[in-house]
Amino acid sequence: METYLASQRGNIFSDVAVLIYVFDIESREVERDLDTYNAIIDALKEFSPNAYVFCLIHKLDLIQAEHRQRIYEERSSLIRSRSDHLAIDTFGSSIWDQSLYKAWAGIVHKLIPNLYVIERFLSAFAKKIDAEEVILFERSTFLTVTSVTSDVGNMNPIYDRHERLSNIMKAFKHCAARNTHTTPASAGFLVMHTKTPQFNVFLGRFTDNTYIFVVVPPGEAVYNCAVLNTMLAREGFSKAAEAGYADGFPLPAVEGPGANGTNGTANLQSDTSPDEE
Numbered sequence: 001m002e003t004y005l006a007s008q009r010g011n012i013f014s015d016v017a018v019l020i021y022v023f024d025i026e027s028r029e030v031e032r033d034l035d036t037y038n039a040i041i042d043a044l045k046e047f048s049p050n051a052y053v054f055c056l057i058h059k060l061d062l063i064q065a066e067h068r069q070r071i072y073e074e075r076s077s078l079i080r081s082r083s084d085h086l087a088i089d090t091f092g093s094s095i096w097d098q099s100l101y102k103a104w105a106g107i108v109h110k111l112i113p114n115l116y117v118i119e120r121f122l123s124a125f126a127k128k129i130d131a132e133e134v135i136l137f138e139r140s141t142f143l144t145v146t147s148v149t150s151d152v153g154n155m156n157p158i159y160d161r162h163e164r165l166s167n168i169m170k171a172f173k174h175c176a177a178r179n180t181h182t183t184p185a186s187a188g189f190l191v192m193h194t195k196t197p198q199f200n201v202f203l204g205r206f207t208d209n210t211y212i213f214v215v216v217p218p219g220e221a222v223y224n225c226a227v228l229n230t231m232l233a234r235e236g237f238s239k240a241a242e243a244g245y246a247d248g249f250p251l252p253a254v255e256g257p258g259a260n261g262t263n264g265t266a267n268l269q270s271d272t273s274p275d276e277e
Contacts, residue, residue, distance in 0.1 A: 005039050009047075013040075016048035018111065022056045025063060025075065038082045045084060053088040054107050055079050061094040068092070098163030105144040105162065112145060118237075122148045125233055129226045132199065135162060135213040136206070140185055142169040145210060153215065165213065169203075195223065202227060206234060 004012045021040070027033055037055075044051055057075050060068055076090040089110070091103035112118065118136065126134045126148050133153035136145040144162045158164070170184075177187040191204035199215055200223040206212035216226045 001036060005043060009043055013043040013047040016044060016051040018107065019044055019051055019053045020056065020107065021053070022058050023075065023079065025057055025059050025071070030078075034078065034082045037079070038084065041082070041084050041086055045086060052107075052110050053083070053086060054103070054110075055088055055090045056093045056103055057090060058093045060092045060099070061096045098160055098167050101143065101163040101166040102160070104141070105166070108138060108141075108143050108145060115146060119146050119148065121237055122146065125229075125237075126150065129214070129216060129229050130222070131214050131216050131226065133213075133215040135165070137166070137169070137203075137211040137213060139188075139205070139209050139211055142166045142173070142211070169211075191227075193223075193227075200226070202230075204230065206230070207238060 019040070021037060023033060023037075041053070044053070055076075057072055057079075060072060063071050072092040079090060080088060089106060091099070091106060093099045093103050109115070122134050122136065125131075131150065131153075133147065133149045133156070135147040137143065138145055143166055147162065149156075173184045173187045176182075176189070177184045180187060188205070191202060193200070193202035195201075195218070197218055199218055201213070201215050202223070203211055203213045204227075212230060214226055214230060216222050
């Protein structure tokens with residue numbers, strides 16, 4: 001560390017995009033840890049002043065549950081006071097729950113260069129198909145890239161559902177790898193869906209690097225329409241991301257019967273009543 005801060009200072013801290021610093025909550029040398037962190041922040045401000053800084057306050061599972069939030073906030077405040085007015089993000093983390101998924105998803109979220117375009121596009125897409133929630137996951141890690149939620153979706157009481165989904169899907173990929181004798185990185189799937197009387201959910205490959213998770217109201221017609229429009233949205237999403245716009249909903253024209261929706265979206269209507277459906 002002394003070498004990093006002295007003779008290799010320019011090489012180590014030049015052109016840094018992200019600094020991820022992990023603090024051990026059980027450390028017995030808190031002041032020494034903060035002095036080292038402060039020295040690194042000084043070097044970062046000198047050579048890469050625009051870098052993002054993320055601090056993980058790790059091993060929080062070792063703290064009693066009733067004191068965990070208080071101790072995290074106290075340590076977070078202490079770290080910020082030693083950050084020399086640099087904007088930082090702090091996360092409490094543990095390997096025994098979903099907190100690491102939240103931390104790494106927050107880091108990935110900050111690193112997406114055209115995030116505004118992606119979110120504008122997903123918002124327009126969610127409105128077109130009346131989705132309650134749309135989540136974009138990174139393909140290999142299943143970390144949340146971003147998400148959009150309707151007013152109905154905001155009523156969901158499970159606040160850590162994104163981290164839970166990441167955890168579930170990572171476990172599923174490991175299970176698939178064991179049963180197909182491949183690696184978790186190469187184990188994949190095209191689509192997965194769940195239908196209930198209260199809602200429909202499907203998860204499918206969206207682009208080369210992402211999966212999309214869509215929650216829509218119950219009903220076969222609503223589900224089929226959402227799946228079809230998601231397939232149509234792939235090309236439009238790629239074009240919007242490359243061109244840097246997302247004001248509209250750029251989808252290719254759809255040919256064939258029953259596909260006469262606006263801007264290329266398909267409107268599927270059921271001829272049956274709700275009871276018959």
